Amino acid sequence: MPVAHLMACHDCDLLHRLPAIPEGMTGSCCRCGAVLAKPKRNSVERSLALAITGLVLFVLANSFPFLGFKVQGQVRETLLLTGIEQLYLQDMRLVAVLVFITTVLAPLAQLLSLLYILLPLKLKRPAPGMFLVFRRLRNIEPWSMMEVFMLGILVSVVKLAKMAQIIPGTAAYCFMALIFVLAACMASLDPHQVWDRWEGTR
Amino acid sequence: MRPAVRTALSASLLSCGVCHLLVRRPRGAAEPAGHCPRCGAALHSRKPNSIARTWALVIAAFVFYVPANVLPITKVTSLGATQSDTIMSGVIYFIRSGMWPIALVIFVASIFVPLVKLLILMLLLISVQRRSRWRPKDRTRLYRITEAIGRWSMVDIFVVTILVALVHLGALANIEAQPGAVFFAAVVVITIFAAMSFDPRLMWDVKEPQDECEYPA
Numbered sequence: 002m003p004v005a006h007l008m009a010c011h012d013c014d015l016l017h018r019l020p021a022i023p024e025g026m027t028g029s030c031c032r033c034g035a036v037l038a039k040p041k042r043n044s045v046e047r048s049l050a051l052a053i054t055g056l057v058l059f060v061l062a063n064s065f066p067f068l069g070f071k072v073q074g075q076v077r078e079t080l081l082l083t084g085i086e087q088l089y090l091q092d093m094r095l096v097a098v099l100v101f102i103t104t105v106l107a108p109l110a111q112l113l114s115l116l117y118i119l120l121p122l123k124l125k126r127p128a129p130g131m132f133l134v135f136r137r138l139r140n141i142e143p144w145s146m147m148e149v150f151m152l153g154i155l156v157s158v159v160k161l162a163k164m165a166q167i168i169p170g171t172a173a174y175c176f177m178a179l180i181f182v183l184a185a186c187m188a189s190l191d192p193h194q195v196w197d198r199w200e201g202t203r
Numbered sequence: 204m205r206p207a208v209r210t211a212l213s214a215s216l217l218s219c220g221v222c223h224l225l226v227r228r229p230r231g232a233a234e235p236a237g238h239c240p241r242c243g244a245a246l247h248s249r250k251p252n253s254i255a256r257t258w259a260l261v262i263a264a265f266v267f268y269v270p271a272n273v274l275p276i277t278k279v280t281s282l283g284a285t286q287s288d289t290i291m292s293g294v295i296y297f298i299r300s301g302m303w304p305i306a307l308v309i310f311v312a313s314i315f316v317p318l319v320k321l322l323i324l325m326l327l328l329i330s331v332q333r334r335s336r337w338r339p340k341d342r343t344r345l346y347r348i349t350e351a352i353g354r355w356s357m358v359d360i361f362v363v364t365i366l367v368a369l370v371h372l373g374a375l376a377n378i379e380a381q382p383g384a385v386f387f388a389a390v391v392v393i394t395i396f397a398a399m400s401f402d403p404r405l406m407w408d409v410k411e412p413q414d415e416c417e418y419p420a
Contacts, residue, residue, distance in 0.1 A: 004216060012404065016210060016214060034343075034344070084368030091379055096360060153365055
C-alpha cells in the first residue's frame, strides 16, 4: 500500500513530509543533506528535446572521422569505434567490451530509453513498460562515461603532441556537444514530474 | 508536543530504491518485501547483504590493484625498438618531459582515486560494523564522494584505447595494449560495484533520529 504524503531520504532513511517545492528550488534532507526533490520547469519537454538532439549528435559522432593522426606525411583517420576494434583484435576483449559499453552502448541506451519514456508521455499516451525502462535507465546511468573519455582524448593529444599532429574530426566536435546535451538532458529530467504526468493520463 | 521524527524502517515503511515511492511493509514479510506497486522494482528496507558484498568487492579490488600497477598497460614499438609502460612509468614520463599537469591528472585518476576510494569504503564498512556514531553526516558525504569520483579512473583505459587506434603505423610506430590494462579495468569496475552495494542508511541506523532535526517530518 503506497503512502503518498511522505518520502524517505535515500541516503539516511529519515521520513519527510515534503511541502510543494517551487520550480528551480531544491528540497534537501534536513539530517544528511541529500537532495530529495528538485522540480524543473517543463521538465518532460526539455528532456525530450535534448534527447532528440542527443540522438542526432550520437549518429554523427559515430559515423564521421573522430581523430586524425598526421605523422611524416602519413595521415591516419580513425572512427570512435576504431580503438575498440583494435583492442578487440589485440585480444583485449574484456577491455574492448568495457570501452564499448561506457562510450557507445550506455549513452545510446540512455537516449533511447529517454525517448521511449518521454515521447509517449508528451503525447499523453504512456508507453507500455515505461517503468521497466525507467529502472533500466537508472541502472545504465553510472556506466555512461563520455565525459571521462573526453579527458582521455585530451591526455592522448598531449601525449602524442611531440610525435605527430592530431586533427579532431567532425565526430569529435559532435561527441563533445553530445556530452553537454546528455548531461543537460539528465539534469532536466525530474522523475516526480514523470510520475505525475503518468498518473494524470490514467 | 512535537511528533517524533522517524525513519522509514522504524515506521515499517519501505522506500522504493528506484522511484522513491513509500510503501507500507506487509506484516512479517521477508526480504525482498514484494515489489514496488508503481515501478515494479524489488523492495528492500536496506540493500541486501550490503556489508558482506561491499567487503568482498573491496578485497577483490585490492587483489587486482597489484597487477594493475605492476604489469605494463601499453607496449610501444617504434622503428624496431619496444618499450613497455606501466601506469606509474607513464606518470614519470610526463613529469620528466615537463608536462606535470597531465602527470597529475593520470596520477590522481589512476593511482590516487582507486586507492582512496577503497580506503574510504573500508573506513565506512568498519564504522558501520562497530556501530559508530561518529559524524554520520560527514561519513555520508564521504560516501557520496566515492560514488562520484570512481568513474574518472577510467581515463587511463580510454587513453590506451585512443592510442592503439591512432598509433597504428606498421613499422614506423605501433602501440599495443598489455595485460595490466585488463586488471586496471577490473579494479575500476569492481570499485564502482563496491560503492553501489554499500548502503549509507546503515550509518544512520544506530542514531536516534529525534535529536537530529530541527523540523518535525
